Amino acid sequence: MNIIVYPTRNYIEERQLKDKVAVVIDVLRATSTIITALYNGCKEVIPADEIEEAVRLAKNYEKNTFILGGERNAEKIEGFHLSNSPCEYSRDQVENKTVLITTTNGTRAIKRAAYAKEVLLASFINITAICDYLEALGQDIAIVCAGTEGRFSADDVLAAGALIYGLHKKNIPIELDDLGLTAKFMYEHSMDDLHGVLSQTTHYSLLKDMGLQRDLDDCLRLDTAPIVPIYSDGIVRAWYNIVDMR
Ligand code: MLT
Numbered sequence: 001m002n003i004i005v006y007p008t009r010n011y012i013e014e015r016q017l018k019d020k021v022a023v024v025i026d027v028l029r030a031t032s033t034i035i036t037a038l039y040n041g042c043k044e045v046i047p048a049d050e051i052e053e054a055v056r057l058a059k060n061y062e063k064n065t066f067i068l069g070g071e072r073n074a075e076k077i078e079g080f081h082l083s084n085s086p087c088e089y090s091r092d093q094v095e096n097k098t099v100l101i102t103t104t105n106g107t108r109a110i111k112r113a114a115y116a117k118e119v120l121l122a123s124f125i126n127i128t129a130i131c132d133y134l135e136a137l138g139q140d141i142a143i144v145c146a147g148t149e150g151r152f153s154a155d156d157v158l159a160a161g162a163l164i165y166g167l168h169k170k171n172i173p174i175e176l177d178d179l180g181l182t183a184k185f186m187y188e189h190s191m192d193d194l195h196g197v198l199s200q201t202t203h204y205s206l207l208k209d210m211g212l213q214r215d216l217d218d219c220l221r222l223d224t225a226p227i228v229p230i231y232s233d234g235i236v237r238a239w240y241n242i243v244d245m246r
Contacts, residue, residue: 069101
């Protein structure tokens with residue numbers, strides 16, 4: 001299994017991605033939020049690049065059948081129902097609803113990954129489910145770290161490392177590029193203290209300073225939402241709950 005890791009979505013090349021399975025990671029916080037919404041029973045999630053696009057899409061839905069969510073500068077967008085905090089996407093808020101979401105980096109990374117033959121969404125909260133799914137698929141992988149404003153974000157690379165570490169533990173023969181090797185090394189040396197390692201990084205510090213410690217705790221917990229979200233034809237849906245199938 002060949003694995004390449006993109007530090008941000010800007011590195012995606014259609015040519016490289018089209019014969020691979022893409023795994024998009026935005027730990028803080030877009031993929032953590034979308035996975036949480038799907039785990040809590042929302043019908044589907046539609047990622048949008050722009051605020052206007054999300055608002056326009058919402059016009060296709062009856063009142064009370066959709067949630068408009070997302071952020072700009074990590075804050076709730078005016079007029080939207082929810083921000084980009086995983087804890088807001090509780091079952092009573094999202095069950096059976098369509099979530100239309102736009103974020104600064106994560107939703108754009110998901111849409112850009114659509115060149116791949118299959119697109120999955122990952123974060124620490126579903127890392128083992130994604131490893132199990134990738135093991136069953138047995139295909140080459142491109143891990144797309146969303147990054148922050150076009151720059152490398154350590155939280156995403158650590159989760160990429162967790163994914164590679166999980167596949168390695170399954171004794172799957174893996175070929176890694178340099179960022180993949182670095183990510184695995186980083187994760188192996190920080191898995192017991194993710195908060196400590198990330199505490200001085202840019203995005204973690206920003207969210208902490210905004211009083212969003214609960215988001216940080218929720219996003220850095222392992223395997224609390226064991227589902228496999230698949231993005232296809234503009235929509236993210238939960239494929240299945242691996243734990244229930246065991
Ligand atoms: C993003 O997509 O840029 C992030 O999820 C930002 C955030 O809300 O923390």
